[in-house]
Amino acid sequence: MKTRITFIFLLMSVFTFAQNIISGKVLDQKGKPVAGANIYLDGTYDGASSSETGDFSFETTTAGNQTIVISFLLFETFTKEIDVTNFKDQTIKLKENVNALDAVVITAGTMESGEKARVSVLKPLDIVTTAGSAGNIIAALQTLPGTQSVGEDGRLFVRGGEASETQTFVDGIRVAQPYGATTNNLPTRSRFSPFLFSGIAFSTGGYSAEYGEALSSVLLLNTQDEPDHNKTDIGLMTVGLSLGNTQKWKKSSLSVNMAYINLAPYQAVIPQNVDWNSPYQSLGGELVYRYNFTNGIFKMYAAFDSERFDLNQKNINFENPVRTDLNNNNFYLNSSYKGNFGDGWQLTTGLSYGYSKNKVKYDINNLDNNENAAQLKLKLRKSFSNRFKLSFGTDYFITKFNENFDDNISIQASNGYNSNIAAFYTEGDIQFSKKLAAKVGFRLSYNSLLDETAIAPRASLAYKVSKSSQFSFAYGDFTQAPVVDYIKYSKYHQFESEKARHYILNYQFTQPGQTFRAEAYYKDYSNLVQYDTRDIQYNSVFNNNGSGYAKGLDLFWRDSNLYKNLEYWVSYSYIDSERQYKNFPTMATPSFVANHNLSVVTKYFITDWKSQIGFTNSFSTGRPYNDPNQTQFMNGKTKAYNSLSFNWAYLLTTQKIIYFSVSNILGTQNIFGYDYAKTPDAAGVYNRQAIVPTADRFFFVGFFWTISQNKNENQLRNL
Amino acid sequence: MRNFITAIALFIVAVSTAQTKFEQGMGKAFALWKEGKNTEASQLFERIASAEKSSWLPNYYVALVNTTASFAEKDKTKVNLMLTKAQEALDVEMIKDQSNSELYVLQALIYTAYVVADPMTNGMKYSAKVMEAYAKAKALDPKNPRAVFGEAEYQLGGAKWTGVDTKPLCVEVNKAIELFATFKPETEFSPKWGLERALEVQKTCK
Numbered sequence: 001m002k003t004r005i006t007f008i009f010l011l012m013s014v015f016t017f018a019q020n021i022i023s024g025k026v027l028d029q030k031g032k033p034v035a036g037a038n039i040y041l042d043g044t045y046d047g048a049s050s051s052e053t054g055d056f057s058f059e060t061t062t063a064g065n066q067t068i069v070i071s072f073l074l075f076e077t078f079t080k081e082i083d084v085t086n087f088k089d090q091t092i093k094l095k096e097n098v099n100a101l102d103a104v105v106i107t108a109g110t111m112e113s114g115e116k117a118r119v120s121v122l123k124p125l126d127i128v129t130t131a132g133s134a135g136n137i138i139a140a141l142q143t144l145p146g147t148q149s150v151g152e153d154g155r156l157f158v159r160g161g162e163a164s165e166t167q168t169f170v171d172g173i174r175v176a177q178p179y180g181a182t183t184n185n186l187p188t189r190s191r192f193s194p195f196l197f198s199g200i201a202f203s204t205g206g207y208s209a210e211y212g213e214a215l216s217s218v219l220l221l222n223t224q225d226e227p228d229h230n231k232t233d234i235g236l237m238t239v240g241l242s243l244g245n246t247q248k249w250k251k252s253s254l255s256v257n258m259a260y261i262n263l264a265p266y267q268a269v270i271p272q273n274v275d276w277n278s279p280y281q282s283l284g285g286e287l288v289y290r291y292n293f294t295n296g297i298f299k300m301y302a303a304f305d306s307e308r309f310d311l312n313q314k315n316i317n318f319e320n321p322v323r324t325d326l327n328n329n330n331f332y333l334n335s336s337y338k339g340n341f342g343d344g345w346q347l348t349t350g351l352s353y354g355y356s357k358n359k360v361k362y363d364i365n366n367l368d369n370n371e372n373a374a375q376l377k378l379k380l381r382k383s384f385s386n387r388f389k390l391s392f393g394t395d396y397f398i399t400k401f402n403e404n405f406d407d408n409i410s411i412q413a414s415n416g417y418n419s420n421i422a423a424f425y426t427e428g429d430i431q432f433s434k435k436l437a438a439k440v441g442f443r444l445s446y447n448s449l450l451d452e453t454a455i456a457p458r459a460s461l462a463y464k465v466s467k468s469s470q471f472s473f474a475y476g477d478f479t480q481a482p483v484v485d486y487i488k489y490s491k492y493h494q495f496e497s498e499k500a501r502h503y504i505l506n507y508q509f510t511q512p513g514q515t516f517r518a519e520a521y522y523k524d525y526s527n528l529v530q531y532d533t534r535d536i537q538y539n540s541v542f543n544n545n546g547s548g549y550a551k552g553l554d555l556f557w558r559d560s561n562l563y564k565n566l567e568y569w570v571s572y573s574y575i576d577s578e579r580q581y582k583n584f585p586t587m588a589t590p591s592f593v594a595n596h597n598l599s600v601v602t603k604y605f606i607t608d609w610k611s612q613i614g615f616t617n618s619f620s621t622g623r624p625y626n627d628p629n630q631t632q633f634m635n636g637k638t639k640a641y642n643s644l645s646f647n648w649a650y651l652l653t654t655q656k657i658i659y660f661s662v663s664n665i666l667g668t669q670n671i672f673g674y675d676y677a678k679t680p681d682a683a684g685v686y687n688r689q690a691i692v693p694t695a696d697r698f699f700f701v702g703f704f705w706t707i708s709q710n711k712n713e714n715q716l717r718n719l
Numbered sequence: 720m721r722n723f724i725t726a727i728a729l730f731i732v733a734v735s736t737a738q739t740k741f742e743q744g745m746g747k748a749f750a751l752w753k754e755g756k757n758t759e760a761s762q763l764f765e766r767i768a769s770a771e772k773s774s775w776l777p778n779y780y781v782a783l784v785n786t787t788a789s790f791a792e793k794d795k796t797k798v799n800l801m802l803t804k805a806q807e808a809l810d811v812e813m814i815k816d817q818s819n820s821e822l823y824v825l826q827a828l829i830y831t832a833y834v835v836a837d838p839m840t841n842g843m844k845y846s847a848k849v850m851e852a853y854a855k856a857k858a859l860d861p862k863n864p865r866a867v868f869g870e871a872e873y874q875l876g877g878a879k880w881t882g883v884d885t886k887p888l889c890v891e892v893n894k895a896i897e898l899f900a901t902f903k904p905e906t907e908f909s910p911k912w913g914l915e916r917a918l919e920v921q922k923t924c925k
Contacts, residue, residue: 011784036758038765038766040769042764042765042769043769043770044766044770045740045744045763045766045767045770046766046770047766049758049759049762069769071765071802073800073803074800077910198844229847229851230849512794512795512796575756654877654878655837
């Protein structure tokens with residue numbers, strides 16, 4: 001009896017555990033063995049890892065048809081229905097996973113920061129910890145290659161382009177008025193506090209067909225999808241106060257940020273080159289609301305700020321300083337929805353509205369203007385496979401501008417325009433292999449004010465030559481309606497869009513802790529606006545016959561391996577650019593272009609002092625200016641510009657930080673250019689006056705305190 | 720009678736093989752893990768996961784093996800691959816059950832691994848998420864020693880160079896050690912790690 005039962009057991013086990021051997025070899029597409037792949041029959045325990053030679057072999061007790069699975073992160077998972085009795089010595093080729101981290105990405109023209117970026121040129125914290133940036137996103141970007149530092153303006157000048165040729169987008173939607181108010185030679189700054197943005201992509205050319213109305217550059221800012229947690233931030237500064245609060249609920253969250261800036265104490269301490277009647281003051285607030293749906297996210301961003309200042313500036317054309325009294329109110333609203341639906345579809349839609357109102361008193365003149373600008377946008381993206389994605393979309397820009405000028409003697413003028421631009425674009429992303437990727441698309445737009453249809457093709461290509469280096473190439477046509485200064489005088493369909501064509505060749509080398517980029521570019525401008533008067537005025541004769549070019553080389557090196565706790569980067573740009581536009585009599589280099597720009601940024605963390613110390617040195621060669629005393633146009637050149645800035649963040653406790661920064665420590669007397677008198681003096685000489693910073697140094701001391709449950713959270717990123 | 724015995728035998732065989740299969744598999748995977756064969760262990764856990772869809776443990780260990788292995792890995796590309804793998808495995812279980820305290824502890828650990836791999840880039844971004852995951856873990860099971868200890872340890876990590884008061888954090892570590900003493904894992908393979916590390920940290924507290 002016993003033996004019989006044993007026998008039955010034996011028989012049974014023999015029967016049920018009839019062994020089949022599964023064996024084979026795992027190779028990649030080039031026929032190289034793949035070691036360490038996981039091979040198994042789905043739903044069973046039976047499986048093995050591939051050996052160094054790619055071979056595998058295992059036994060299975062299953063019978064009939066089974067699904068074999070071969071998985072390895074770097075490759076697409078392979079599955080196949082097999083007959084277990086008949087799967088021996090099979091060769092399986094795995095397809096490379098083009099989503100894997102080491103796949104090629106198109107990098108021509110674009111420098112990214114933030115969590116989604118594969119290669120971060122700037123890290124999120126850099127905006128605030130770069131000496132000299134003082135939390136201004138634009139100032140931090142000016143340490144990157146391809147930019148010009150134009151101290152008397154403060155805006156972004158990219159590769160020989162005017163500041164207006166760069167457009168700013170928040171969550172994919174344009175910001176009509178990205179900068180604060182400014183007037184004669186007073187630098188402005190970005191309206192956006194770095195605090196609410198988690199990703200920044202800065203493109204110095206050759207960007208996607210998704211973005212239009214920008215000749216030179218786009219700056220893409222993305223608000224955070226998800227805030228950290230409930231917290232309150234308090235900042236006490238020598239220049240004002242700031243207060244922030246974030247509340248987070250199950251599916252939604254709200255962040256509010258307020259700041260009041262008053263430069264009176266600073267202006268009292270540091271000698272000023274201008275005479276302030278009332279100091280620069282601003283009150284601003286930002287708000288972000290997010291709601292998470294199952295398959296998407298809704299975001300609303302709103303910002304308002306109100307700025308004012310009143311000062312007397314020396315002017316070469318007047319005996320006494322001229323008074324400027326400026327009031328600016330700005331409101332911006334942006335709401336967007338991004339979600340997935342169906343099989344591989346993604347929908348992005350949104351709208352923005354911007355309102356800006358300026359009241360300027362200049363000497364005895366009054367200038368009031370206001371702008372209403374809106375954008376509607378819809379974008380669809382279909383992912384056909386890992387290898388091919390198609391996106392297409394449409395957007396609509398509406399701009400309404402009005403200006404009243406009163407010289408309080410005789411002239412009262414009012415100018416304005418309404419502009420509507422409708423655009424459609426489509427673009428395909430093709431990943432041929434892990435080494436080769438391309439993006440091809442075009443943008444079609446119609447501008448009602450100019451009565452003009454434009455088609456702009458864009459294409460880019462990237463090829464990876466080795467594990468750590470790759471080449472990219474980008475080409476694109478770009479169009480942009482002339483700036484408000486011209487088209488406010490537009491009579492029926494008088495102007496045409498200005499045009500630029502970009503060619504960019506990029507080389508990038510990356511390995512952990514190190515990034516090197518080299519980019520050569522050529523930009524061809526055409527259709528630039530010209531006029532025939534000294535200033536732009538209602539009776540100027542305009543035409544669109546201007547042209548120009550910019551060519552150059554940008555180099556960037558970032559390294560954190562050299563010395564422990566030290567990070568540094570070096571940017572160098574060489575540019576050669578000439579234009580015949582505005583009222584230029586000949587081709588000449590515009591005044592905002594310096595041929596050589598060099599920035600060196602260092603950050604060093606000293607653990608024992610609980611401090612981060614940073615230095616930034618910006619150097620550029622002299623910029624051209626026009627001296628009417630000379631016969632040749634734009635023949636003058638200023639002396640070189642140099643500014644060394646320093647900052648120091650001291651962690652009192654994790655949540656309390658003392659921050660100190662000073663710009664231009666050496667007190668270099670920088671000159672941005674010269675203003676010449678409109679008329680010569682008795683001796684027939686045009687007198688001049690140097691354009692200098694409002695003060696040689698800027699200093700800042702602040703105390704920042706974060707109140708939250710997470711004791712490691714602080715405001716270092718806001719500084 | 721004979722048939723009856725055979726039937727019972729068959730039944731027992733069926734039941735016992737089903738049980739031992741899981742136990743054997745898990746046992747073997749743990750043995751591989753102990754030997755330091757992380758890839759093999761992770762792959763075996765992955766196979767078990769594909770067969771035992773009703774148990775959250777195999778995927779939990781796929782994630783845990785890869786996360787802990789990433790701490791010792793120097794190659795940042797590999798670290799990323801490991802953590803991607805860990806996150807994918809954890810996501811499978813997280814979708815099925817959002818009230819398992821252990822899963823949140825593991826989520827916090829994955830985020831911590833990202834911070835450790837590149838503090839400059841990931842510190843700010845993930846710190847809050849680490850804390851949030853631990854908070855959830857504690858809310859779901861206030862007596863989970865890994866949640867209590869993990870939260871305290873993460874903060875101690877930051878406190879060491881910022882000079883924040885470590886006393887309340889050390890109190891939490893002590894509390895976690897007490898919880899470890901009374902903690903009873905639900906099954907043979909349920910998570911029970913963490914005490915040794917807690918004792919080590921406790922020493923530095925004094």
